[in-house]
Amino acid sequence: MLAFSGVLALAGALVAAVVAVRDGGERRFLGSAAEIEVYARGVAEGDRLGPRSVGGMEFEEIRRERGVVVFQQGEREHSPYGYAWSPHGDPARLLADVEWSADHLDHRFEHLQGAFYSWRGSR
Template sequence: MIGEVIAIGVSRRGVLTFLGILALAGVVMVALVVFRGTGDGRFLRASAEIEAFARTMRDGERLGPRTVGGMEFEEVRRERGVVVFQQGDTMHSPYGYAWSPQGDPVRLLEDVEWSEDHVDHYFEHLQGAFYSWIGRR
């Protein structure tokens, strides 16, 4: 097959370059999937400590930067029984995790305003009462 490709004007070097780029793209895609799951897995391994901390918070309480269960958070806040652990902010969209023992946090936080800017909350169930979270402004 390579002989046929070379016969129509593509060099062996071009074919190898293309295959190299294709392999690199595959490695990048695998890395994205693996590293995306790493944060969630780390969070779930620390879930007992994170849940114990969440249970100590009162509704309306808002705490600044801290480490909980070996993980760093920029802010931790509790609203209507849902504790949101904000890890950071990407392009003005906060993200992190939530602990919601009463079920779906979207339903519970439906009309809660977190700042002067409106934030739409998106949650993905991880395990038990834990969810990954992103807030989009």
């Protein structure tokens, strides 16, 4: 019973650590939001830009499709993640039938603040 309690405590600590890291990244992103928005406004439709730093944050790729600018930070298990700026509303609706690569991606967006969303693509 004591071992089971230890496993539960360890699992709870791991979940709390993951949530803290995620929330810390989002706070950092939102702290840079003004600079990132200025940059996003200058990205032309269809642009696909390579690695760069914007607002003190590193991104592997930045692209604009249908008015949505996606800031890809990286990939986990072949699934890209990052943030999106979408001043015209829900980016999932705007990008519903856009193919981003040879591999189909299902896009998931979670509203953060204003026109900013967290973004995850899954294959």
